[in-house]
Amino acid sequence: MAPPNLTLGFDIGGTNLKAGVLDTSGQLLRRETVPTPSTLPGFLAAAEALISRLALGERFSGAGFGCPGIVRPFDTLVDCLPGRMDYLEGSRLSDLVAPWLAPGAIVAADNDARAALAGELAFGAARGRENALMLTLGSGVGGAIVSGGVLLRGHAGVAGHIGHLTTDPDGPWCLCGNRGCLETFFSARAIEVEALAAIQRGCESSLRTRFGANPLSVTCADVFECAGQGDAVASAIIARAVRYLGGAIAGLLHVLDSEVVILGGQIAQAGPVLFDTLREDVEQRTRRLLKRTIPIIPAEVGEHAGIVGAASLAFNG
Numbered sequence: 001m002a003p004p005n006l007t008l009g010f011d012i013g014g015t016n017l018k019a020g021v022l023d024t025s026g027q028l029l030r031r032e033t034v035p036t037p038s039t040l041p042g043f044l045a046a047a048e049a050l051i052s053r054l055a056l057g058e059r060f061s062g063a064g065f066g067c068p069g070i071v072r073p074f075d076t077l078v079d080c081l082p083g084r085m086d087y088l089e090g091s092r093l094s095d096l097v098a099p100w101l102a103p104g105a106i107v108a109a110d111n112d113a114r115a116a117l118a119g120e121l122a123f124g125a126a127r128g129r130e131n132a133l134m135l136t137l138g139s140g141v142g143g144a145i146v147s148g149g150v151l152l153r154g155h156a157g158v159a160g161h162i163g164h165l166t167t168d169p170d171g172p173w174c175l176c177g178n179r180g181c182l183e184t185f186f187s188a189r190a191i192e193v194e195a196l197a198a199i200q201r202g203c204e205s206s207l208r209t210r211f212g213a214n215p216l217s218v219t220c221a222d223v224f225e226c227a228g229q230g231d232a233v234a235s236a237i238i239a240r241a242v243r244y245l246g247g248a249i250a251g252l253l254h255v256l257d258s259e260v261v262i263l264g265g266q267i268a269q270a271g272p273v274l275f276d277t278l279r280e281d282v283e284q285r286t287r288r289l290l291k292r293t294i295p296i297i298p299a300e301v302g303e304h305a306g307i308v309g310a311a312s313l314a315f316n317g
């Protein structure tokens with residue numbers, strides 16, 4: 001029997017570089033993780049060692065890279081990557097894997113949110129869908145859109161930055177330079193800031209009971225947990241954040257007419273405390289115009305979504 005086609009998935013993150021090898025059915029055959037180096041020479045050496053260990057002397061039939069920032073999908077050039085990995089700007093990610101490629105191999109790269117949706121299209125909650133909206137909910141909010149079967153990239157590769165959708169024109173300043181972006185209201189960072197303020201004001205809440213001695217240690221997951229246990233302050237913080245998320249999703253559904261909304265990222269683990277409230281909010285906002293209920297569901301590609309998504313970029317061409 002012929003060996004399976006091997007596709008390399010390489011997930012470049014601010015904390016870790018994660019890479020793995022998938023067969024054509026999407027099964028992760030092996031994977032490796034190393035801390036993200038702080039210099040370009042360090043990065044190149046770490047990536048080479050990582051890929052060499054994963055190749056096991058074989059050649060890849062495809063390779064995909066998921067990366068924060070803006071990456072040109074077809075020549076894999078990193079266009080814009082603000083922050084501590086800015087040393088990658090101007091690098092061509094396909095060069096990293098060139099020695100390990102079989103003839104005719106496809107190499108693709110894109111930002112991590114689009115990679116996540118590529119993974120859901122190939123193996124997860126977006127299989128068989130031509131119109132889907134995905135949000136990755138973490139310390140910020142990422143997004144990706146497939147419309148008419150095409151993963152939208154826009155003119156300059158910026159499409160899908162749903163976290164920077166304006167939800168209040170006079171709202172808080174955002175790191176992007178705008179005011180009132182979605183992620184200034186709904187993101188782990190925004191929810192933690194609200195919780196911290198409530199604790200420091202001395203509000204009567206299990207948040208203060210649990211974190212009063214060390215308010216800075218409160219996490220978004222803690223706030224969802226306290227809300228799930230019925231704490232009024234935590235519930236109000238979550239309800240407000242979810243209302244902004246619901247408003248943004250409803251607006252996007254009116255624009256895009258998506259079949260499904262997929263939520264990934266760490267906050268999507270919150271379960272019914274998030275999903276029940278959000279579904280009700282979006283339903284109320286959209287039912288008259290859309291005349292149907294749009295499913296809002298968790299991402300299905302599991303804990304190695306970054307690697308699987310990156311590899312799926314090569315599957316999708």
Ligand SMILES: [Zn+2]
Nearest residue numbers: 164174176181
């Ligand atoms: Zn912004």
